[in-house]
Amino acid sequence: MLDSQSSQHNGYDATVASLSAAAGRILADETAAFINRRPRSRAVFDDKSSGFFNQVPLYWMRDWPMPFPVVISTAKGSEVVDLDGNRAIDFCLGDTGAMFGHGPKPIVEALARTAQRGLTTMLPSEDAHAVGRLLSKTFGMSRWQVTATASDANRFAFRVARAVTSRNKILVFDGCYHGAADETLVDLNDGKTVGRENLLGQVVDLAQTTVCIPFNDLNALEAALATREIASVVAEPVMTNCGMILPQSGFHDALRKMTRASGTLLHLDETHTISTGLGGYTRTHGLDPDIFVVGKPVGGGVPVGVWGMTEAVASELDTIRSRKSGIGHSGIGTTLSGSTFQLACLRACLESVMTAAAYDRMNALADQIEAGFSAAIGEFGLPWHVSRVGARLEVVFTPSLVRDAAEARAAAIAVVQKALHISFLNLGYLLTPFHNMVLVAPTTSEHQAAGLVAGFEQVLQRLTVGAVAK
Known part of the structure; x- marks a missing residue:
């Protein structure tokens, strides 16, 4: 847990600096694990004969915070499986394109x-x-x-x-x-x-x-x-x-x-x-x-x-x-x-x-995730909050709501975002690459939502222990 007295004494900038340093260490470890688990995806990306620019059909696929794109083998409901057999519960859902699950x-x-x-x-x-x-x-x-x-x-x-x-x-x-x-x-x-x-x-x-x-x-x-x-x-x-x-x-x-x-x-x-x-x-x-x-x-x-x-x-x-x-x-x-x-x-x-019943389920599961994320943020003494619109939510690195883009940009901590994203993926949860937005589908289960919260708690524990380590 982050030392709240130390954080107050040193100010928010010191908190950001210590979290960033810890996130950097986590990012290095999780990147190595990511590469080790995905040799076939890496081989596809390394093959320069594909004919595609940067080996991807659309070049912003390279903007994901991962060493190379995961090559998806199948996507069904709320689960995706990559070419190496790694399974992940999908909370990105094609950045909303598959908001109701893959292949309804x-x-x-x-x-x-x-x-x-x-x-x-x-x-x-x-x-x-x-x-x-x-x-x-x-x-x-x-x-x-x-x-x-x-x-x-x-x-x-x-x-x-x-x-x-x-x-x-x-x-x-x-x-x-x-x-x-x-x-x-x-x-x-x-x-x-x-x-x-x-x-x-x-x-x-x-x-x-x-x-x-x-x-x-x-x-x-x-x-x-x-x-x-x-x-x-x-x-x-x-x-x-x-x-x-x-x-x-x-x-x-x-x-x-x-x-x-x-x-x-x-x-x-x-x-x-x-x-x-x-x-x-x-x-x-x-x-x-x-x-x-x-x-x-x-x-x-x-x-x-x-x-x-x-x-x-x-x-x-x-x-x-x-x-x-x-x-x-x-x-x-x-x-x-x-x-x-x-x-x-x-x-x-x-x-x-796109039915009322589908939205009722999505919002109920988002309630569960919002409560779990907020509780974890409080438990580990982080000056963050959860922002939400229906079945979509994200963690914002400020204690209170941001009012405009200038405040949102000032709140961003890129290395923490990247560390969270790749850590979640290695735990089996795929989040949106931008700001780690979480989107809940009607095909998501209560167990999967609980697993996401547990994963968040696990990453925060690593992040905050690392932040106060000598």
């Missing part, structure tokens, strides 16, 4: 049926009307469109917002996550909107398209909206990409009132916060956006995103389109969007997988 039976059956009827035709299938009604019933918007990803959905929604408002700029919150939409790939640096440091091939100055302000900062929001140049504010109801940042009391009410008063559309992206409950954070908390986006788990694991509009936005879009030729090239839509197999899986997910 209704999705697998829908894919099998659809395979016999054709996968894509660039025309609607017989599931289209049912899916549209299910989307409105589940999420509450009036008019819907289907895309390949939530990134596409956000891109298209930005075009619509600019078209219907005759304004040019999008407002985002510092540290935001909205996929690969160009307008959102910005940070706030000394009060200025700048492109993110690691962007590749960026040509357009993103300060010309985007205004970036801190989350929870209503004064900054009011000032930005007062320019009357903001077409839409895009927001995660709870920020999840730079650490989990909860909205302060009254923030969402003020956001809605201020956007409406300034003629700005409110665009909520629930690709991660869909973990809250049926219909996402928006339905659970009674929010009232003009545009709504969700991707990742909405098709039960297949590549699909959806975006919805209010009747007012859709009507204005119809009016604008009527002035055009009506023949393609709008910048909205891709050939494989709205495919037969996407619609079949959307229907199966919305009818049989």
